[in-house]
Amino acid sequence: MVVSLVSPRLLMIGGGAVARAAEALAQLGLSRPLLVTDPWMASSGTVERVLAPLRAAGIAAQVFSETVSDPTDTVVEAGVARLRAGDFDCLVGFGGGSPMDTAKAMAILAAAPPGTHIREFKVPAQANRAALPVVCIPTTAGTGSEATRFTVITDTERDEKMLIAGLGALPLAAIVDYELTFSVPPRTTADTGIDSLTHALEAFVSRRANPEADQYALRAMRLIAPNLRTVYRAPRDAKAREAMMLGATLAGLAFSNASVALVHGMSRPIGAHFHVPHGLSNAMLLPAVTEYSLPAALPRYAEAARAMGVASAAEGDQAAAARLVEELRALNRDLEVPTPRAYGIEEARWNALLPRMAEQALASGSPANNPRVPGAEEIVALYRRCYAGG
Structure with missing residues (x-):
């Protein structure tokens, strides 16, 4: 029996790991991230848990904070527009499953010709290409999206949650810090x-x-x-x-x-x-x-x-x-x-x-x-x- 296994190239696990985000990016040769998160993470200041150590290392991350609880095709498209308008070399998904899944879908859709809809990649299609690598930092202990080759996006026109699978959805790295979950309700x-x-x-x-x-x-x-x-x-x-x-x-x-x-x-x-x-x-x-x-x-x-x-x-x-x-x-x-x-x-x-x-x-x-x-x-x-x- 031949088993094919996939996992992120780098897993940084432990309390306080988020403070070493710049170190993780440096190991991977990355320095121009677009951080994908949700409005609450941005407005509450929680996003500073990752932005502050990046700034201290001289990395000026930009933020896309328009993700929603059930990631939608429209939000992914807005994120891709933001991605294409800037000079980025990676995406950082920070939050629960929704920001991480959104970042993955953005990377996949950005690799496709303009005008492509994300539904073109739902299973049984294989979404094996991504425009940029994704680094995931989960703030909940649940979805496991930081370690998977899947993302789930809602097709708003068809009221359908689409499973998208492939190596394009596999994060390059994950920073897993349980201290980020203390404030989860x-x-x-x-x-x-x-x-x-x-x-x-x-x-x-x-x-x-x-x-x-x-x-x-x-x-x-x-x-x-x-x-x-x-x-x-x-x-x-x-x-x-x-x-x-x-x-x-x-x-x-x-x-x-x-x-x-x-x-x-x-x-x-x-x-x-x-x-x-x-x-x-x-x-x-x-x-x-x-x-x-x-x-x-x-x-x-x-x-x-x-x-x-x-x-x-x-x-x-x-x-x-x-x-x-x-x-x-x-x-x-x-x-x-x-x-x-x-x-x-x-x-x-x-x-x-x-x-x-x-x-x-x-x-x-x-x-x-x-x-x-x-x-x-x-x-x-x-x-x-x-x-x-x-």
């Missing part, structure tokens, strides 16, 4: 944490799993599962924050080299149509989709339960896998994850969109990686079941 901490746990679990059970990605996934689950409740309840717990941040990056490496599956395929349409944060929509789906998938990969789910510490080595696979589903439900309760109904989504609109959502989920390709591959009718049934928390 509890809801975001929970949502991004479940997102990272979903990455690790889906990568481990994916039909595209491989022994090397498995090691990233297992270690990520060992780090995330015991610490997610802690960071939700005690945001300043440094050890738990450090474990979550490393776990999120390892989970990113895992799914970048194995893939996500049905949860993510079904999650993206929820975000596109109802503007539910990505990690939260994953959480809404995770227990039911896991239970649906168990029969096709029971030993894998059982091993995941043991890695997460919710089942013992002495328990059989059936019992261990059942404990996993119980734990995912308990985790949602403890992290106060609402159902789509409790979130405020109208049942009539939800039901009316289910066929389209199922179609979009299948078109993303992720459900085909699931241990148990569903058809459109089964996806609709799962959506119905999840609506009220069934």
Whole structure:
């Protein structure tokens, strides 16, 4: 078996790592960055955590701070216009998954002829070219985008979250500093944490799993599962924050080299149509989709339960896998994850969109990686079941 692995060329990991951003750029021969972030990072002054050390090293970074929570094609186009108007040699994505994904998409689109729409690169296309290298600095422990060959962009004309994959989306470097997560609010901490746990679990059970990605996934689950409740309840717990941040990056490496599956395929349409944060929509789906998938990969789910510490080595696979589903439900309760109904989504609109959502989920390709591959009718049934928390 030949396994092809991808990862950033440089990973700088640890508390205070952001202060060494200029050193990371210098190692890569970069000195003219366009920093991509969101309005809150800019207005709150948080962006100074990276701008200040760059200035101290004589690097005058410019800032594009127009990113939105669910990155859109229009924002990417505005970013590319800004990129082409300046003299830059790299992009620095600073923030949660949205600024990092926006920076990646900007790099991909800027390599294409003017007038190209970013939808030309959605899967199954391979987005292997980028105009400039991307350096990612995550401020949440969740998306793992700092370590993946993926970006997700919303097509505003079609109300579709597009998965874009390829080496063009792979960051050249990542600076992973858990101290940047201390101020993340509890809801975001929970949502991004479940997102990272979903990455690790889906990568481990994916039909595209491989022994090397498995090691990233297992270690990520060992780090995330015991610490997610802690960071939700005690945001300043440094050890738990450090474990979550490393776990999120390892989970990113895992799914970048194995893939996500049905949860993510079904999650993206929820975000596109109802503007539910990505990690939260994953959480809404995770227990039911896991239970649906168990029969096709029971030993894998059982091993995941043991890695997460919710089942013992002495328990059989059936019992261990059942404990996993119980734990995912308990985790949602403890992290106060609402159902789509409790979130405020109208049942009539939800039901009316289910066929389209199922179609979009299948078109993303992720459900085909699931241990148990569903058809459109089964996806609709799962959506119905999840609506009220069934």
